[in-house]
Amino acid sequence: MSMLVPFGPQHPVLPEPLQLRLELNDEKVVSAVPVVGYVHRGLEKLAEQKDFIQDTFLIERVCGICSFMHSMAYSMGIEELMGIQVPDRARYLRVVWAELHRMHSHLLALGLLADAFGFENLFYTIWKIREEIMDAMECTTGARVMLGSCCIGGVRKDISAEQAKFVLEKLNNFEKMFKRSSEVLMGDYSVKERLVGVGVIDGKKAYELGAVGPSLRGSGIAKDHRMTGYAAYGELGFEPVVEKDGDCYARTMVRVRELYQSMTLVREALAKLPEGELKTPFKGNPSGEAAVRVEQPRGEVLYYLRGNGTDKLDRLRIRTPTFANIAPLLTMLVGCNLPDVAVIILSIDPCISCTER
């Protein structure tokens, strides 16, 4: 006899309202159906009503976790439409903030995952480490979450030499503290017990279903949009992080290793930071079509913009990474035990507010 269990929308392990209708046979999940719409606002429509410069700050609020990368992707789109050349310094600064954002997002995800499998101590420790990164962001932009530092044509804020020193100091602290936690995440018996072999998806299937980000790289496929070298990634020696096994543990390991990688990228970008302007002034309105892709912590986001020569966009479409990851998630869930559902959901690090906008 199978039964239907609603999981969410208000659920202790989910910070966001996602509902899954799980069909269970005893403890085993037979199928899962997502029910969405709890955080749908209609942001894409609102973006067509505001002018394209205001939109930069509206788009930032698509999602509070990867806010900087959303505004960066949007700005890159408008820059492509209007043919604006971004100054070198701004490109490097964008990498710095984007990677800081990736770090805080991955730490957040790892902490919530630890909470989902009941390792509360680890959750608190990871979130404590995350504050180092938050301090670095606050010192450089004045805000913790909504940085508001990206704008069309460049960036609005600069990182001075002292600020760079502070950020590096914070990164050193982070490295020291995270080393201990990552040992627990990688090697602890109870963590492995909950993660290894859970929610397995092989590389081929993940690719077919359109998985992106750590969900894809955890299954052995080296696809990361930073490889194309947008912003300043092309000059920074970037190599994607790949794990083979395709289970929750592999996806977690991708995040842990990416944290170290992001740290290296921030250090490198700060060391190479060229002198110069922060922003290219521009005139006129966007027209034409552009599609931009940016690698966010959860995977690749696609922005499609269409301008019509006025100050309002014709159409803005955002395909977010979690949207792409939901189909693979439903495949991972089939055949798992009910207590593993929360762990599997958090292993793709869902961001519902992006997905529904």
Place this chain on the structure above:
Amino acid sequence: MSKAISKSPWVVHFNCNSCNGCDIEFLACLTPTYDVERFGVLHVGNPKHADVLVVTGSVNLRNRHVLKNVYDQMPDPKVVVAMGICPATGGIFADCYNVVGGVGSVIPVDVHVPGCPPRPEAMIDGIIEAVGILEKKRAGLAVDPPLLPVKTVKGPAPAPAPQEASEKN
């Protein structure tokens, strides 16, 4: 019993329609750096156990029933704390087609914490404020209406009260 509640309010968090910015800042409050647990605040998952409801984000056509449901399940006396500008008026999303308005249009709000997102310090302040209101409600005293006037109709956001404006991001 009354003392136990005011010394240790249990908080349930509901993400209504938010962009996550407020949620992650609220979660950051619970963790060691800000540590609301030193005030006895405990984060619970079940609204039936909670005294304080923390709402982030505005209300949309779909989740207003869920919000009402969560609110109705909480035992009396209860206090609602709205974190951020979104639950006050709809904030930046006020003009979206799917946004009905602030949380105040569905359930009574006792404390508003302004900011987009508010700083964790301001959030802690809001919860401590809520504890005072909870105590008053328990004693059957009248409570003041919230500082931020809530407009249930769509429109521009009202300016936050001056003494709280300094805490805004």
